[in-house]
Amino acid sequence: MFPGYVGRFAPSPTGPLHFGSLITALGSWLDARANNGTWLLRIEDIDPPREHPGAADRIKSTLDALGLHWDGEVIYQSQRLAYFDSALELLVEKELLYPCVCSRKSIRKTVSELGHAAGVYPGTCLNRTHENDQPHSLRIKTSGVHIEFADQIYGDLTEDLASECGDFVVKRRDGLPAYQLAVVVDDFQQTITHVVRGADLLDNTGRQAYLQSVLGYPRPAYMHLPVVLSSAGKKLSKQTGALPLADTSLTDSVLSALRFLNQDPPGELSNALNTEILEWAIANWQPNLIKHAGAP
Numbered sequence: 001m002f003p004g005y006v007g008r009f010a011p012s013p014t015g016p017l018h019f020g021s022l023i024t025a026l027g028s029w030l031d032a033r034a035n036n037g038t039w040l041l042r043i044e045d046i047d048p049p050r051e052h053p054g055a056a057d058r059i060k061s062t063l064d065a066l067g068l069h070w071d072g073e074v075i076y077q078s079q080r081l082a083y084f085d086s087a088l089e090l091l092v093e094k095e096l097l098y099p100c101v102c103s104r105k106s107i108r109k110t111v112s113e114l115g116h117a118a119g120v121y122p123g124t125c126l127n128r129t130h131e132n133d134q135p136h137s138l139r140i141k142t143s144g145v146h147i148e149f150a151d152q153i154y155g156d157l158t159e160d161l162a163s164e165c166g167d168f169v170v171k172r173r174d175g176l177p178a179y180q181l182a183v184v185v186d187d188f189q190q191t192i193t194h195v196v197r198g199a200d201l202l203d204n205t206g207r208q209a210y211l212q213s214v215l216g217y218p219r220p221a222y223m224h225l226p227v228v229l230s231s232a233g234k235k236l237s238k239q240t241g242a243l244p245l246a247d248t249s250l251t252d253s254v255l256s257a258l259r260f261l262n263q264d265p266p267g268e269l270s271n272a273l274n275t276e277i278l279e280w281a282i283a284n285w286q287p288n289l290i291k292h293a294g295a296p
């Protein structure tokens, strides 16, 4: 038991829940309930091009049908832009941000010309000032930032931000806050003590821990759950052909999700009601049994 446990599920409304997102929803819900904790639902709707109309409502109704009930009001990031702006102002005051006019294409070109690791921002705009006001994103400086954090499943991890991702975007060129910033502000404001989410986000945790430290926020505990792969070995998602969870077979989906998390539900639960399966799963939740295939 962890007194004062506050967990959350924070889906982006890019489509209906599928087996991959069920793993995160169920794992985070079970960890919260097994710790007698609170479980909050936050809709991360600040990336309009990726969003799907009606997806947030559909996610909520599937969670309800699954019996994964959340506590309190659902929050929507699109309604919280002022909070993200205040955090950005604090980072500006600390002189940690600079404007960047690079496009993805120009970054790829520079990185390959320099022979640097792909995906690491080469610092092209580091000394740029706001003088000529072209459309720009804001990046945060990462020079010399070395992060150590513990993950409940993947163990102790370290990340050298400058060499592993470089200065990263906290405000996008379209004016919206970047995911890294929004997630950290909302985890703080919702007083989240435990983040349980997919291991595809494991390598984002160093960036988030850095933002927490410069913004003066406490760091929650992290548990990254293994991701479900499609038959082609890619993370299961709408793009890789994940099917929406079918209302008619939710019980089977929950049992399969428990097996995926290595929780070994007994055979007699195959004919049980969903509520009974979830009760068993809370009482027998053992995250230490979850297997992972090495840090992604």
Ligand code: GLU
Pocket (backbone or CB within 6 Å): 010, 011, 012, 044, 183, 196, 197, 198, 201
């Ligand atoms: N919104 C993110 C997603 O759906 C999850 C963010 C998080 O759990 O930190 O992938």
